[in-house]
Amino acid sequence: MKVFTTDNIRNISLLGHRGSGKTTLIESILHVKDYIKRKGDVENGTTVSDFDKEEIRRIFSINTSLIPVEHNNVKLNFLDTPGYFDFVGEVISSLRVSASAVLVLDATAGVEVGTEKAWKLLEERKLPRIIFVNKMDKGYVNYTKLLNELKEKFGKKIAPFCIPIGEKDEFKGFVNVVDMVGRIFDGKECVDTPVPDDVDVSEVRNLLFEAIAETDEALMDKYFAGEEFTQEEIVKGLHKGVVNGDIVPVMVGSAQQNIGIHTLLNYLDLYMPCPTELFSGQRVGEDPVTQQEKVVKISDENPFSAIVFKTLVDPFIGKITFFKVNSGVLRKETEVFNSKKNKKERIAQLITMQGNKQIEIEELHAGDIGATTKLLYTQTGDTLCDKNYPVVFNKIRFPKPNIFSGVLPADKNDDEKLSTALQRVMEEDPTFVVTRNYETKQLLIGGQGEKHLYIILCKIKNKFGVHAELQDVIVSYRETILGKAEVQGKHKKQSGGAGQYGDVFIRFEPSDKEFEFVDEIKGGVVPRNYIPAVEKGLMEAKEKGVLAGYPVINFKATLYDGSYHPVDSNDLSFKLAAILAFKLGMEKAKPVLLEPVVKMKITIPEEYMGDVMGDLNKRRGRVLGMDHNEAGEQLLFAEVPEAEILKYSIDLRALTQGRGEFEYEFVRYEEVPENISKRVKEERNKDKDK
Numbered sequence: 001m002k003v004f005t006t007d008n009i010r011n012i013s014l015l016g017h018r019g020s021g022k023t024t025l026i027e028s029i030l031h032v033k034d035y036i037k038r039k040g041d042v043e044n045g046t047t048v049s050d051f052d053k054e055e056i057r058r059i060f061s062i063n064t065s066l067i068p069v070e071h072n073n074v075k076l077n078f079l080d081t082p083g084y085f086d087f088v089g090e091v092i093s094s095l096r097v098s099a100s101a102v103l104v105l106d107a108t109a110g111v112e113v114g115t116e117k118a119w120k121l122l123e124e125r126k127l128p129r130i131i132f133v134n135k136m137d138k139g140y141v142n143y144t145k146l147l148n149e150l151k152e153k154f155g156k157k158i159a160p161f162c163i164p165i166g167e168k169d170e171f172k173g174f175v176n177v178v179d180m181v182g183r184i185f186d187g188k189e190c191v192d193t194p195v196p197d198d199v200d201v202s203e204v205r206n207l208l209f210e211a212i213a214e215t216d217e218a219l220m221d222k223y224f225a226g227e228e229f230t231q232e233e234i235v236k237g238l239h240k241g242v243v244n245g246d247i248v249p250v251m252v253g254s255a256q257q258n259i260g261i262h263t264l265l266n267y268l269d270l271y272m273p274c275p276t277e278l279f280s281g282q283r284v285g286e287d288p289v290t291q292q293e294k295v296v297k298i299s300d301e302n303p304f305s306a307i308v309f310k311t312l313v314d315p316f317i318g319k320i321t322f323f324k325v326n327s328g329v330l331r332k333e334t335e336v337f338n339s340k341k342n343k344k345e346r347i348a349q350l351i352t353m354q355g356n357k358q359i360e361i362e363e364l365h366a367g368d369i370g371a372t373t374k375l376l377y378t379q380t381g382d383t384l385c386d387k388n389y390p391v392v393f394n395k396i397r398f399p400k401p402n403i404f405s406g407v408l409p410a411d412k413n414d415d416e417k418l419s420t421a422l423q424r425v426m427e428e429d430p431t432f433v434v435t436r437n438y439e440t441k442q443l444l445i446g447g448q449g450e451k452h453l454y455i456i457l458c459k460i461k462n463k464f465g466v467h468a469e470l471q472d473v474i475v476s477y478r479e480t481i482l483g484k485a486e487v488q489g490k491h492k493k494q495s496g497g498a499g500q501y502g503d504v505f506i507r508f509e510p511s512d513k514e515f516e517f518v519d520e521i522k523g524g525v526v527p528r529n530y531i532p533a534v535e536k537g538l539m540e541a542k543e544k545g546v547l548a549g550y551p552v553i554n555f556k557a558t559l560y561d562g563s564y565h566p567v568d569s570n571d572l573s574f575k576l577a578a579i580l581a582f583k584l585g586m587e588k589a590k591p592v593l594l595e596p597v598v599k600m601k602i603t604i605p606e607e608y609m610g611d612v613m614g615d616l617n618k619r620r621g622r623v624l625g626m627d628h629n630e631a632g633e634q635l636l637f638a639e640v641p642e643a644e645i646l647k648y649s650i651d652l653r654a655l656t657q658g659r660g661e662f663e664y665e666f667v668r669y670e671e672v673p674e675n676i677s678k679r680v681k682e683e684r685n686k687d688k689d690k
Contacts, residue, residue: 017114275367304328401446489581537578
């Protein structure tokens with residue numbers, strides 16, 4: 001592929017609800033531009049952008065694919081993103097490097113949850129967009145109703161650039177209102193025709209002219225004077241309105257039939273911004289030496305810098321690192337600096353991708369997207385730059401995992417292989433985490449949904465040959481005491497030869513601190529050199545409480561008396577005496593079970609508030625307060641026992657039709673109600689007996 005300069009580059013993310021036709025749209029674009037001779041099919045797993053084994057098997061996108069296409073001497077870098085919420089990290093990383101988006105809408109389904117979520121992400125980032133209403137050739141389509149729904153959901157900025165000619169099975173093309181030309185599908189391709197007499201475009205065209213007039217004072221004067229705009233003024237005005245976010249073009253078509261593809265490509269060329277047009281043509285980072293803000297201008301003239309937005313790990317190909325050049329020109333055989341890891345890397349190979357096909361390129365200019373292989377230290381979110389002009393770009397903010405599950409290998413001998421495989425997947429997917437709970441000895445994986453975790457297991461099986469299974473998360477309970485007890489712990493062993501003797505009196509009582517040890521020995525009844533052994537014995541004993549074997553917290557142990565033997569006493573004897581005292585003291589000081597409590601922030605549309613609050617009550621939750629965000633959604637703050645939200649991600653989606661989101665963090669431990677405490681103890685004892 002030839003080299004393109006900054007002004008001739010457009011970076012475009014494809015977004016939309018699952019099944020809206022994003023991948024099919026890419027396939028049609030590749031077909032009409034002669035990159036492929038025959039269109040692939042999602043159902044048959046033959047598309048360019050869905051090449052992963054799991055994507056082919058499940059018939060939906062899991063990863064973002066880079067698809068560069070040349071059109072009118074402009075390079076369009078398409079990023080085909082997944083529609084499932086579980087893979088939102090792929091969408092977020094793509095939006096970080098794209099300056100615009102095509103929001104694909106299924107005409108038969110209307111504005112779906114995925115459409116709303118994609119719009120929200122674009123609004124937060126202030127990115128220009130075009131709405132492509134797909135599947136206009138299918139049944140049950142009412143374009144007027146759909147347009148009204150779009151305006152109702154997303155506001156006055158919605159502007160139809162096309163009017164369909166026929167609907168449902170009768171759909172045969174559309175009128176391009178901007179160019180005042182019909183585009184009719186003749187069975188093979190769309191051809192230009194005069195605007196049909198029965199299609200009224202006057203109202204829509206007047207609305208477009210109003211929008212154009214609002215972008216410039218001179219155009220406004222011309223509009224009110226009743227003068228016609230020139231074609232150049234129309235394009236320039238619409239471009240400015242779209243880039244500013246005041247106009248969102250809506251066009252229609254059918255990716256399956258290749259209807260609307262040429263018009264879409266022309267719109268992307270004319271109305272979408274080049275890399276220098278957004279955010280004053282700058283990117284904000286930090287100087288790694290001074291920690292001061294550093295602004296980088298997107299220009300070939302400046303030193304090289306790039307942000308890594310995606311990593312693809314393949315056991316055969318190796319690691320492929322995707323990045324966007326923010327400044328400078330990158331060429332092959334160049335040494336670059338990873339300013340986040342403080343490591344040098346060598347760009348031996350410079351490529352772009354078309355799905356999984358690697359295309360070698362000579363150089364990448366500021367604003368372009370490319371990839372390289374076999375970088376040693378670089379991960380998603382890192383910055384690559386000229387070592388003499390270091391910068392660290394603001395990190396990509398990925399959502400935290402909201403569902404965790406235990407994971408164990410099907411073959412116990414694969415424990416190490418499983419950990420290695422999961423670490424490799426974590427390199428590829430920043431929304432996925434692996435951690436080990438050393439208390440419960442459980443290996444945990446966390447992600448964005450149940451489907452996300454299942455697909456991770458399939459990935460490690462396909463890529464690394466490790467078969468693993470999910471298991472329920474073991475909750476880390478605690479024990480404490482509510483009462484006070486004074487007990488004696490005496491360890492005495494004399495059976496000929498050197499004996500053992502340790503005798504301590506310890507007072508146990510509740511404390512605000514996790515563990516508090518107080519020495520009140522007077523008169524040397526317990527020699528000073530044995531007191532650390534007493535504390536050590538308590539520290540060891542508190543890891544296993546008397547109720548269910550959970551660690552004991554929030555108690556104070558005061559050593560106030562004891563005795564020793566001048567010959568038989570030693571450190572071990574006093575340590576064992578302290579352990580005996582601990583067991584006796586815990587039993588007498590009203591032991592209770594504690595459970596972890598988390599603080600939740602739940603984001604939901606207002607209409608689901610009642611259902612969500614009712615559900616939280618069933619989970620023993622306490623609502624702390626409510627608020628709302630800029631998007632008009634309700635924010636609900638609550639505290640809930642962790643055991644009640646282990647699979648809340650699944651339940652919240654069901655309650656809110658996928659519109660709800662949440663995050664949480666641990667806050668404290670609280671006493672478990674008696675009925676639940678009894679059940680937990682019974683289950684714990686069963687596990688011990690196994």
